[in-house]
Amino acid sequence: MRFSTLTALVAVAASATAQTISGQYDCEPAGAYTLCQNLWGKSAGVGGQNSTLLSTSGNTVSWRTVWQWQNNPNNVKSYANVEHNTAKGVQLSKLTSAPTAWQWVYETESNPIRADVSYDIWTGTTPNGQPASSASSFEIMIWLSGQGGIQPVGSQIQSGIPLAGHTWNLWRGPNANWQVLSFVSADGDITDFNADLKDFFDFIVQNQGVSSSQFVQAIQTGTEPFTGSASLLTESFSVALNQ
Numbered sequence: 001m002r003f004s005t006l007t008a009l010v011a012v013a014a015s016a017t018a019q020t021i022s023g024q025y026d027c028e029p030a031g032a033y034t035l036c037q038n039l040w041g042k043s044a045g046v047g048g049q050n051s052t053l054l055s056t057s058g059n060t061v062s063w064r065t066v067w068q069w070q071n072n073p074n075n076v077k078s079y080a081n082v083e084h085n086t087a088k089g090v091q092l093s094k095l096t097s098a099p100t101a102w103q104w105v106y107e108t109e110s111n112p113i114r115a116d117v118s119y120d121i122w123t124g125t126t127p128n129g130q131p132a133s134s135a136s137s138f139e140i141m142i143w144l145s146g147q148g149g150i151q152p153v154g155s156q157i158q159s160g161i162p163l164a165g166h167t168w169n170l171w172r173g174p175n176a177n178w179q180v181l182s183f184v185s186a187d188g189d190i191t192d193f194n195a196d197l198k199d200f201f202d203f204i205v206q207n208q209g210v211s212s213s214q215f216v217q218a219i220q221t222g223t224e225p226f227t228g229s230a231s232l233l234t235e236s237f238s239v240a241l242n243q
């Protein structure tokens with residue numbers, strides 16, 4: 001009896017403090033989000049990474065990932081990310097707005113690092129579908145940072161696109177059964193990003209042949225490290241899909 005009470009108290013206390021995950025595919029609940037390590041390219045390198053949930057409040061989350069990776073400088077080692085649990089399943093034609101805010105900072109970083117800080121948004125022809133699956137039609141990346149000369153999938157097809165108060169270069173190319181569209185900041189690091197993601201969706205519907213009947217299947221935000229070491233703090237992140 002006494003033992004189980006103590007166990008319960010410990011469990012409650014643990015849920016209110018920072019929790020670090022370190023396994024290759026570990027995930028943990030993070031309020032309105034799920035935080036995942038997703039060290040999918042780990043075998044291409046030597047190193048390690050762990051991710052810590054710092055706090056959640058309503059639709060906002062704060063978290064940190066600490067990484068160091070060597071070898072194969074052109075291979076992504078991981079995509080530690082938070083994915084919104086319910087901001088999904090909305091058809092682009094039904095979307096009225098998709099407000100998002102992301103404040104982040106490199107607390108430490110080696111010189112140089114090869115890494116991006118990015119949104120990874122998945123769309124498909126059905127409301128539900130796992131990211132990077134047979135249900136995926138488009139992967140829409142928004143790079144708020146790309147350091148060390150790294151490049152997105154495919155090739156640059158357009159430059160100097162003004163959207164959401166910033167200027168972007170657009171890359172496009174295939175990956176497995178889906179197309180990747182990557183908006184890369186032409187303004188350098190955007191560490192305080194406030195935008196309506198609908199601006200990006202409208203752009204690809206109007207200019208890249210993306211059907212407005214596509215459904216948003218997942219919105220993830222995180223970082224793709226290639227090589228170097230860093231501690232990346234997301235001070236605050238939120239996103240919503242409004243119909």
Ligand SMILES: *[C@@H]1O[C@H](CO)[C@@H](O)[C@H](O)[C@H]1NC(C)=O
Pocket residue numbers: 020022047048049050066067068
């Ligand atoms: C997190 O990963 C980094 C990079 O591999 C490592 O230096 C650090 O010791 C790890 N921290 C924890 C708490 O596991």
